[in-house]
Amino acid sequence: xxxxxxxxxxxxxxxxxxxxxxxxFTQLQKVAAFEAKNxxxxxxxxxxxxxxxxxxxTSLCMGIPSLVKLMQLRKTxxxxxxxxxxxxxxxxxxxxxxxxxxxxxxxxxxxxPFFLFAFMYMLDTRRYLLMVSxxxxxxxxxxxxxxxxxxxxxxxxxxxxxxxxxxxF
Amino acid sequence: xxxxxxxxxxxxxxxxxPVVFLSIVAASxxxxxxxxxxxxxxxxxxxxxxxxxxQMSTVMxxxxxxxxxxxxxFGGSMTAxxxxxxxxxxxxxTCFDGYPLxxxxxxxxxxxxAIFSSALGGLFATLSLMFFAPMLAxxxxxxxxxxxxALCFLGLCVVIGLGSSVSKGVxxxxxxxxxxxxxxxxxxxxxxxxxxxxxxxxxxxYIPIMLGAxxxxxxxxxxxxxxxxxxxxxxTLSGKMMEWAEILRMKWLYLRSAAIGIIIxxxxxxxxxxASFLSYNEAQRWSKYPEKFGTGIIDGVxxxxxxxxxxxxxxxxxxxxxxxxxxxxxAIILGAFEIHGLTPGPLLFFTNPEIPNTVLAALFIANLMIxxxxxxxxxxxxxxxxxxxxxxxxxxxTFCILGAFAVGNNMFDVWVMLIFGLIGTFMRTNxxxxxxxxxxxxxxxxxxxNFIQTTVIFEKNIFAGxxxxxxSGTILVLSFISLFMPVYKQLKSLKKAKA
Numbered sequence: 001x002x003x004x005x006x007x008x009x010x011x012x013x014x015x016x017x018x019x020x021x022x023x024x025f026t027q028l029q030k031v032a033a034f035e036a037k038n039x040x041x042x043x044x045x046x047x048x049x050x051x052x053x054x055x056x057x058t059s060l061c062m063g064i065p066s067l068v069k070l071m072q073l074r075k076t077x078x079x080x081x082x083x084x085x086x087x088x089x090x091x092x093x094x095x096x097x098x099x100x101x102x103x104x105x106x107x108x109x110x111x112x113p114f115f116l117f118a119f120m121y122m123l124d125t126r127r128y129l130l131m132v133s134x135x136x137x138x139x140x141x142x143x144x145x146x147x148x149x150x151x152x153x154x155x156x157x158x159x160x161x162x163x164x165x166x167x168x169f
Numbered sequence: 170x171x172x173x174x175x176x177x178x179x180x181x182x183x184x185x186x187p188v189v190f191l192s193i194v195a196a197s198x199x200x201x202x203x204x205x206x207x208x209x210x211x212x213x214x215x216x217x218x219x220x221x222x223x224q225m226s227t228v229m230x231x232x233x234x235x236x237x238x239x240x241x242x243f244g245g246s247m248t249a250x251x252x253x254x255x256x257x258x259x260x261x262x263t264c265f266d267g268y269p270l271x272x273x274x275x276x277x278x279x280x281x282x283a284i285f286s287s288a289l290g291g292l293f294a295t296l297s298l299m300f301f302a303p304m305l306a307x308x309x310x311x312x313x314x315x316x317x318x319a320l321c322f323l324g325l326c327v328v329i330g331l332g333s334s335v336s337k338g339v340x341x342x343x344x345x346x347x348x349x350x351x352x353x354x355x356x357x358x359x360x361x362x363x364x365x366x367x368x369x370x371x372x373x374x375y376i377p378i379m380l381g382a383x384x385x386x387x388x389x390x391x392x393x394x395x396x397x398x399x400x401x402x403x404x405t406l407s408g409k410m411m412e413w414a415e416i417l418r419m420k421w422l423y424l425r426s427a428a429i430g431i432i433i434x435x436x437x438x439x440x441x442x443x444a445s446f447l448s449y450n451e452a453q454r455w456s457k458y459p460e461k462f463g464t465g466i467i468d469g470v471x472x473x474x475x476x477x478x479x480x481x482x483x484x485x486x487x488x489x490x491x492x493x494x495x496x497x498x499x500a501i502i503l504g505a506f507e508i509h510g511l512t513p514g515p516l517l518f519f520t521n522p523e524i525p526n527t528v529l530a531a532l533f534i535a536n537l538m539i540x541x542x543x544x545x546x547x548x549x550x551x552x553x554x555x556x557x558x559x560x561x562x563x564x565x566x567t568f569c570i571l572g573a574f575a576v577g578n579n580m581f582d583v584w585v586m587l588i589f590g591l592i593g594t595f596m597r598t599n600x601x602x603x604x605x606x607x608x609x610x611x612x613x614x615x616x617x618x619n620f621i622q623t624t625v626i627f628e629k630n631i632f633a634g635x636x637x638x639x640x641s642g643t644i645l646v647l648s649f650i651s652l653f654m655p656v657y658k659q660l661k662s663l664k665k666a667k668a
Contacts (some may be wrong), residue, residue, distance in 0.1 A: 009599050010243040024347065024362055031359050044354025044361055047617040048347060050222065055343045088396025089389045093591065096385075096566060100583050108574075112567060119563035123395055130560070138564050142571060145206075150217060152575045 004081055007070040014063025014158050017026070021052045021059075107157030107165035109147075111138045143168050173299060176522055180530030182522065189229065193531050196233040196241035197538035201546075204244015206568060210376070211241025211481075215501040219508075220247040230526050235485065235528045236503055238498045242441065242481040243539045246474050247550060250279045252565065253619035254384040258375065258611050259441035259477040261383070261604045262449040264563035265331070266462065266469025271631050273465050280550070281410025282467050284543030286474035289538035293427035293475075294482025295435065299529050310491070312436050314626065318619035319644035320436065321612045323442035325605070326652040327450040331463070335656050341602040345609015346616065348373055355618050365553075375610040377573040377582040381589025382596065382603045384569045388562045389594045393662040395558060399462050400445045410544060413514070419471050422452050426472045430479025435487055441480035442611055446604070448476030450651065481534060488513055489525050570660050660661035 028045045035043050099115040116135035125131055146152045147169060156165040184190055196218075222230030246255020250267035253307035263283065270279035279633045300580050312320075329338035352372030363369035416423075426448040433444035452472035455461040462469050484496040492514035494500035506513050511521065525647055553561065573586040596603050627634025636642045 007597070009595075013340075013595075013599070013601075017344070021347075027362055027364060028216045029359050031354075035357050044357040046356075048350040048361055051343055051346045051350065053632070055340065055347065056335055058343060060341050062340065070250045086393050089371035089594065092389055092392040093587070096587055096590075097569070100570060102582065102588065104580065108571070116563045116567060119566065120559050123392065123562070125557075125559040128230075134285065134560050138243055138567060142567065146575065150575065152571075152573070153578055154574065155580070160657050 001077075001079060001081065004070065004073045004077065006050065007066045008081070010066035011070060016057040017065075019054055021055045025049065025052050033034075038129045059151070086126055088122075092119070095119055095122060103155050105157055106161045108154040109139065109143060109168050110157065110161055110164050112142055175241065176237070176526040177299060177529050179483030179523065180528070181533075182528035183228065183527045184232070184530050184534065189232070190534070191234055192229070193236045193534050194538055196237040197535045198542055200237035200239070200241030200535075201244040201539070201542055203237075204241040204256045206256070206572060207372075211238050211244070212497045213500065214238075216242050219501060219505060222468055222505050224545040226401070227506070227511055227521075228524055230505045230509065231502060231524060232527050232531040234502050236538075237334075238502070239291050239478070239482060239532055239535040240539055242478055242544075243474075243543065244282040246287060246470075247280065247547070248282055249554060250470070251276060251550070252561075253387050254565070255379070258379055258482070258607055259445050261379075261442070261472075261607060262445040262473035262477075264383070265449065266464070267339060269463070270467065270470065275465070275467075277410055278467060278549070279470050280547040281544070282470045283474045284540060284547060285411050285416065286426075287469045287478040288536045288539040288543070289423055290427055290430055290475035290480075291482050291532065291539065294431055294479045294485075295529060295536065296533040297483060298489065298532070302486050312640065313638075313639055314619040314622035315641035316644065317436070318616060318623055319635070319648065320433070320443065321619065323644050323648040324446055325608060325610060325616075326648040327446050328602060328605045328608050330606065330651045330655050331446075331450065331453075333600050335652070335659070337572030337600055338602045338605050341596065341605035342609040345606040345611075345662055345664050346613045347623070348606075349610050349613020349618070351607045355614065356621055369578070373585060373610070373648045374576055374582060375607065376576045377586040377663060378589050378610055379587035379607050380569045380573050382593035382607060384565060385586060385590025385601070386593030386597050388566050388569075390597060391558055391562055395619050404440075410547065415467065419468060420502055422455070422468055422472055423475050425455070426475035426579050427479045430476035431483040431486075433476075434480030434483030434496075436469075440484075440611075441477040442608060444480035445473035445477040448472045450496065476535075485528070485532075489517060489528075490514070514571075516566075567641050 010132050028048055032043060032045045035045065056123065095118050099111060103111050113132075113135040116138055120131045120134070146154060156162045156169075171335070189389060192601070198219070200211055200214050204211055214237055218234065218237060222234065225233070242257070242259060243262035246263050246267070247256070249260040249263040250271050251257040253264050253268040255261040255264055266282065267279045270276065282332065325342050329335060329342055332338035332341075347362075349372070351369055352360070353370055354361050360370055429448045429451060430441070430444045433447065434441060449462075449469060449472050452468050453459045456468060481496075481498065484494070484499040485502070487493040488499045490504060492503075492512060494503045504511060511524070544641055569586065573582045574580065576582050592601055595601075596606070623634045624631050634641075635645060
């Protein structure tokens with residue numbers, strides 16, 4: 001089953017890379033057409049085209065033997081192959097995406113303790129006092145390092161959130 | 170020779186002033202802190218610090234910047250060892266063995282080795298700057314576009330060869346090279362692979378890619394493990410940080426790695442990342458037990474850490490002797506010179522000898538600070554491993570997101586980091602080379618420009634341009650050997666298995 005999954009992932013990766021390469025190649029053709037009219041120097045599409053050709057070639061070298069092996073394994077397999085879904089990883093990714101998305105509207109400083117709390121909760125922690133104190137202390141460290149020391153203009157959010165965030169600057 | 174010693178003695182006299190000395194110590198610590206935090210780098214520390222040098226004397230400004238840089242490169246090794254998250258690309262090779270060592274309860278030894286090796290590499294670079302700067306600078310000048318292309322190509326081939334599958338390694342590196350093509354073409358100025366998005370005109374920065382592929386993917390992997398109830402063994406910290414017997418055993422490894430670091434570091438643009446991977450590869454090649462590399466062996470930490478610090482110190486060689494910056498950090502230091510109306514170069518040693526002499530003394534102090542701060546700080550830092558994972562990984566994620574944002578002060582970099590977190594997780598679980606992809610992005614621009622320049626210079630005979638020049642020819646042959654040797658070995662073992 002392990003070998004089957006490896007071959008299946010090789011085929012998927014090869015397919016995705018070939019499709020992406022073709023998309024990139026199409027975009028490069030537009031650039032080449034523009035350069036032919038306006039640019040006198042060497043074409044800027046030469047190097048990426050070379051890289052794309054090598055990606056397609058290597059993907060085929062990896063994908064075709066993997067596909068052949070996959071077909072062979074399918075014939076001999078008794079167990080039905082399944083796709084495993086990592087719920088934990090999906091949750092972690094959603095929390096990170098929400099954090100980054102909401103930071104634009106609520107501001108990094110206000111959203112950070114909630115993000116940290118939610119992430120820890122997702123990791124099955126239920127020690128609330130520890131979770132709250134860690135979330136707040138990390139936010140303080142973020143404010144000191146990124147705002148007070150480095151003067152990085154972290155997103156402030158909008159409306160009332162902006163007014164609250166500005167108090168930290 | 171006597172002139173050199175008296176000059177350095179004058180340098181030490183200049184920094185014996187308590188204010189200057191304490192400033193160097195503070196700058197070194199500042200550099201280390203920047204190196205430790207994922208997303209922040211020594212170069213960023215220099216960029217942020219440069220406005221403060223306006224009010225300082227030239228000597229003070231240049232000295233503090235040099236000390237900060239020397240110490241900053243070391244900082245990234247700590248997170249590489251403890252969390253498998255390199256602080257900068259030059260620390261990526263340290264993850265290969267540093268992290269397995271930490272996982273097997275030898276975090277103290279791994280950190281001790283990283284500290285000692287970094288300081289030693291830095292000291293070797295300082296000594297070479299002191300004695301051989303003009304001679305080494307001439308060697309650097311003999312490198313043209315074909316040699317630089319060959320060197321970058323060798324760096325990539327070495328990383329590809331380190332992985333378990335050559336085809337996956339090649340694909341990883343090629344994807345990195347394609348990512349480096351996004352943005353304005355260095356040849357024609359046309360926008361490539363931007364798909365109409367103006368933000369892609371400036372290209373995709375490698376720091377968010379590195380943070381995503383290394384750090385966020387590590388977070389995802391840990392989350393999967395925690396959710397599946399796979400608890401990591403509690404890390405026990407034991408043993409001495411460094412033993413003299415161990416240092417003596419690795420004496421040739423240290424010398425070889427320092428030499429690789431100095432030679433690569435003084436070449437403008439080549440950088441510490443290639444040096445650390447090449448040095449790791451050489452350490453494995455010369456080792457009596459090459460099969461242990463990648464499983465947690467102290468030699469695998471010593472080699473890249475010696476080389477990357479030697480390389481970062483050596484970037485100052487062409488700056489001081491020729492006025493050519495060897496890398497981004499040296500370019501910032503060059504900026505500090507120009508702010509004060511000075512131009513570094515061969516005449517600097519005659520017109521303003523106090524500057525190179527004081528910088529040399531400051532570099533000695535900065536490298537000693539790595540040992541002092543490292544050994545004292547590491548005792549407490551390794552305790553981070555005792556902190557429960559449900560606390561440490563959310564905190565790491567926060568710092569990564571803010572670090573990615575800080576690179577360009579825009580949210581695009583943060584989204585890039587998250588996407589590469591997913592890609593990195595796929596790569597990690599399927600045996601692709603994350604280091605290969607990151608190195609591809611880092612070296613992509615250099616490879617392209619040097620390749621195109623070579624084809625322009627040797628228009629009529631490109632083959633001669635690459636292969637008939639002694640240095641580039643030798644390096645390219647070595648590259649192909651390191652690329653095809655694993656393929657040959659795989660085929661040989663397959664034949665044996667069939668027989």
